[in-house]
Amino acid sequence: MTRTRPNLASLMAGAALALAAAAPGFAQDGPIKIGVLEDQSGDFAAATTVKVHAIQLAAKEINDAGGINGRPVELVIYDTQSDNRRYQEFMRRVLQSDKVDVVFAGFSSASREAYRPIVNQFDGLAFYNNQYEGGVCDNNMIVTGAVPEQQFSTLIPWMMEEYGPNVYTLAADYNFGQISAEWVRNIVEENGGTMAGEEFIPLGVSQFGQTIQNIQSSDADFVVTLLVGAAQASYYEQASSANVGLPMASSVNVGQGYEHKRFTPPSLANMYVTTNYIEEIDTPASKDFVERFHAMFPDEPYINQEAANSYIAMNLYKQMVERAGTTDHDAVRAVLAEGDVCFDGPSGNVCLDPKSQHMSHTIYLAKVNDDHSITFPKVWEDIEPYWLGDAGCDLTKNDPSAQYTPSSPPPAQ
Amino acid sequence: MALFQSVFGMLYQFGDTFAFLVISCAGLAVIFGMMGVINLAHGEFIMCGAYVTASAARAGLPLPLAILTGALVAGLVGMLVERLVIRHLYHRPLDSIIATWGISLIATQGVLIVLGSTMQGVGTPLGSIDVGGRSYSLYRLVLMACALGLLGGLYVLFYHSRFGVIARATIQKPQMAHALGVNTGRMYGLTFGLGAALAGLAGGLYAPTMTMVPTMGSTFMVESFVTVVVGGADIFVGAAPAAAILALIKAGLTAWYGQLFGQIGLLVTVILVIRILPGGLSGWLKGTTR
CATH class of the missing domain: 3.40.50.2300 (Response regulator)
Incomplete structure (x- = not known):
């Protein structure tokens, strides 16, 4: 319903893409297609509509600056309605018929676990930009949320x-x-x-x-x-x-x-x-982010940590594709494995961990006061997502595509 | 003292659950129990009442007046919906399910598009009281009183007023009532409007205690349908005792085993009742006293 309408240019680009399907080198010149599956209605909409806006903001900034390797970014957005079945349906659609290069998807962990087998089946690449309970050790997933x-x-x-x-x-x-x-x-x-x-x-x-x-x-x-x-x-x-x-x-x-x-x-x-982020954070980078966000979405009720993570994820993906020179997933992951994929964004400097494909964060302790204003009694800088790597998950060596918990850790090698 | 404290605690939880069941099912008991229209848009009438109440209260109206405004607006919307849609489906119960479900989807999505994914609440008034070292919300006690008042008011309305007699006659023997000069079409409209207004009242009463989102009505749906199905067609012989029994089951199980078992208890009860007493409590009670 809220799918972005393809304009004439992208239709023609699509036709060109189809004509050039036999010549893989040529296909690299079309837009980079990014699937966005987020809840814009239903129980979770209050927290997740802003994620779509953050991705749109990042896409606009990337396109205004000349795209990724000269290729424009095109978003394919579906409303998953806070419904796990919609995630499965739309994940199949973006991977099979829209043939996107990467997917940004999911709020609840139930929805992530609903779509993850489909990403594995079609060997797609998905960013999960939510804080969650941790433990996903899967080559097809990159997690920017805190654990x-x-x-x-x-x-x-x-x-x-x-x-x-x-x-x-x-x-x-x-x-x-x-x-x-x-x-x-x-x-x-x-x-x-x-x-x-x-x-x-x-x-x-x-x-x-x-x-x-x-x-x-x-x-x-x-x-x-x-x-x-x-x-x-x-x-x-x-x-x-x-x-x-x-x-x-x-x-x-x-x-x-x-x-x-x-x-x-x-x-x-x-x-x-x-x-790892809320709009009250009082740093120049955060203020600048909030300002740019409101310039594009003046009525945004709140810019939450998932919005920042989605924005960061877009920029991390841009960096990895530019360094790899292609959107090929193995090449992108090879860049990630170098261990120096970092981005200095609204929440401070963050880096991707090659072993777990999770992200380091500066963690802010936010206190809600009596009048509901926010203060930050403590800040922990550069907290690594260490648990998966310490427990034995190493995606640079093998891909179990599993979720582990403290009571069911990865099997000993 | 410890005994008094735990007895008061149990009574409070029972009353709290009872009030929730009675208030949330009253509108449905009229529309589904009496009129036989399976109204899947019940939750959206509740949402309508809650949204109007919150807007009115934040615009400066005192909360009790705001709640009444919410009920009134929900009732008017209900009469409009009856006039446009429900009226044509009285003899097609299955079609009315689809139609009211459609209305519910349109209402939820429409509110989401027009008013956004969330709305600021009004905050619970009245504060709390201390009983034996524990504190309880006073507003919850007000809700319990409202539930009892609601039952009393509906009893007077349906059994001791001209409107009530005509409404019951219209619904039980429409042709006969029509022959005696009753404008049955208008009665159906008014009764449906009353049901919708009661749903709006539920929304208004619970608005200060809940998160205001377009889907908020759905959290009332299971409880209200379970209460009406267990109760059967009659509000007083059916829904009121059903609410009492279900409140006992739910509060008890929630106290001993947690929220999950409270939910399970409700649903198991409704399955047993449908199997053993297809007419609900009121069908059974009336059957044995006949």
Whole structure:
């Protein structure tokens, strides 16, 4: 529905491409086609429409500067409607009939796991630009979002030091929430704390009366909220009106769903989030990014970390294709394997790790104040996505195309 | 004291779930339970009420008035929808499913396109009270009172008012009512509008406690359909006791095993009821007292 309409020029380029199909050298002169599968409607739309805009901004900047190796970038955008089946349908379409060179796809981990086998089947290349529960070791995937060792290994010990060792986890009941909760549990144990409670909430649940009571009757010092989607976000309003009064820690709030902008203060007060970007970050690079973003999309409600990651991913892809001289996936990955693919963008300098094809991040600890303004009590610079590589995933040597977790790590070589 | 605390806690959770079930299913009980129209756009009437309430409250209207405005607007929209679409489908229940589903898609997507993917909420009023060391939201207690008030109000309306008698007559024996001079077309329209207004009221009442997004109505759908199906055709003999029983099951299971089992409990109950009591609670109660 929201597919960008091909203009006459690109139609003609497409026809030229078809005519030249027999001569592969010539095909390199057409536009570089980038598939964009993101949720522009449905439960996740509030957090993900901005990702599409970030990709459009990057595409415009790249095209204005002469394209990639002189070839213009053409976006093929589909609305995946927060529906995993749509991801599978559109992933087949962009890879089989649109024949895109690379795909930028996915918000929820459920949707990523829904489309990943299709990317593997057609040997495509997909960027996943979301923070997530970590562990995807797959040659066909490049991940620019932050992972637990970047968000939780920083956040949880800091919170325990500040507020106390008893932790209550509230997580969405699917792969993201379950695996993230496992990370939190492990980190709490490593730091000598205890789990005061743990509860998994089915997606779509919006009433939290009993959950709030369970938290109040536990002796928790702070609550880790790993809630996902618009329905579950009702928790904050309800917890605040019941005066739970405990500090909250999260890897997904604020930086993703900008709840501090959408809810009435002080329902999100005392929430601490580790994020690799939000629009409040007060650096010249960030301010410049926000300015350029608003110049193109004046009504954008919020520029979140996924928008920054999508923008960074576009620029990283440009760099890799330019260095490889082709969009061929093996050649692009060979550039990545050199280990010096970096980009100094809105969130500071970031680099891709050849072993896991994940990205290093500067992690900002964002605190939501009573009036829902944001301060940054701490910044951790250049946190590597080390876990997969340390656990034994090495995509420069072999490609298991699997997702690992702390309780099911890669098999010993 | 510990006993009082846990008893109050349990009662509060039961009342909270009961209020949610009654308030969210009242509109559906009128449209689906009484009129027999399977209204898949129920959630969108709720969303309409919530959005109007939030806009009105942020424009400066006091919250109770804003909620009533939300219900009123939802009711008017409901009467319009009845006039344009539902009226032609009273004897085609399967077609009405498709039509109302279509309306629901158009409403969700239309709101997304026109108003964007999210809207700022109004914040829960009234604060909290402390009972035995735990704090509870006062507004939730207001919701419980509203649920009881709603049941009482509907009872008076349907059993002790001229409108109620004519509405029930029109729905049970339309030809007879028509022969006696009732404008049945107008009654259908008003009754459907009442159902939509009740849905709007649900949206208005819950708007301060929830995230405002175009898809927010869908979080009410499972609970309201389950309550109406378990309850059967009659609101008072059916939906009210069904809400009480389901609230007990859901609050109990959620307390002991967590939210997932609360959801499972609801759905297992509805499967058992459909299998054992196809007429719902009210069909069964009326059957045994006959």
